[in-house]
Amino acid sequence: MPCHAGGGTLAILATLAGFAAACREETPPTAERLVPEVAGVAAVRTSELHAGPAVPVAEIRNPYEGDSRALEDGRRYYNWFNCTGCHGGRGGGGIGPVLADNDWIYGGSPAQIFESIVKGRPNGMPSFGGQIPEARLWMIVAYVESLSEASGEDQRHDARAEGTGPR
Numbered sequence: 001m002p003c004h005a006g007g008g009t010l011a012i013l014a015t016l017a018g019f020a021a022a023c024r025e026e027t028p029p030t031a032e033r034l035v036p037e038v039a040g041v042a043a044v045r046t047s048e049l050h051a052g053p054a055v056p057v058a059e060i061r062n063p064y065e066g067d068s069r070a071l072e073d074g075r076r077y078y079n080w081f082n083c084t085g086c087h088g089g090r091g092g093g094g095i096g097p098v099l100a101d102n103d104w105i106y107g108g109s110p111a112q113i114f115e116s117i118v119k120g121r122p123n124g125m126p127s128f129g130g131q132i133p134e135a136r137l138w139m140i141v142a143y144v145e146s147l148s149e150a151s152g153e154d155q156r157h158d159a160r161a162e163g164t165g166p167r
């Protein structure tokens with residue numbers, strides 16, 4: 001398998017969300033149908049985490065974690081879908097908040113970033129759920145994650161451990 005994200009997580013995602021094809025940047029045929037309900041996240045949450053709904057979504061990992069090619073594609077999609085227009089080049093901020101730091105309104109874990117993009121957020125963040133296939137969304141998430149890492153302020157692991165949600 002060309003992807004080297006954590007074996008268990010990836011296997012589950014591959015089964016549930018048709019992610020196997022995503023490794024080759026092909027859009028899985030089911031993705032468009034799945035994205036509007038954030039089915040990937042919901043499915044992973046219920047099947048992978050056995051301790052019940054109290055387990056934070058923050059535990060969910062990006063299937064493209066550590067994949068430099070996906071990161072580069074994510075950067076491209078970030079520009080294509082005009083995230084730049086509101087969040088600035090390299091997430092420096094504009095109409096939308098700075099993404100290249102660790103000051104998250106809705107949480108900086110991969111699943112929380114994914115949700116921000118898919119569902120939108122009330123104060124001016126549009127929902128991209130119906131527009132971007134799930135595989136590409138995760139590539140964008142990988143890129144957004146990399147912005148705060150590049151800024152040298154990576155506190156994502158704290159957020160994960162605490163399961164911080166919107167604050």
Ligand code: HEC
Nearest residue numbers: 081082083086096104105106107113116121122123124125
């Ligand atoms: C029309 C302007 C606009 C566009 C386009 C836009 N955003 Fe946003 N975004 C916002 C605003 C405004 C917020 C803050 C929303 C709030 O506070 O409720 C936000 C919030 C977010 C958040 C949550 C930040 C946090 O601190 O928790 C993420 C992640 C995000 N956007 C990523 C993206 C990505 C990726 C794209 C491109 C696919 C994108 N945005 C496109 C305006 C935009």
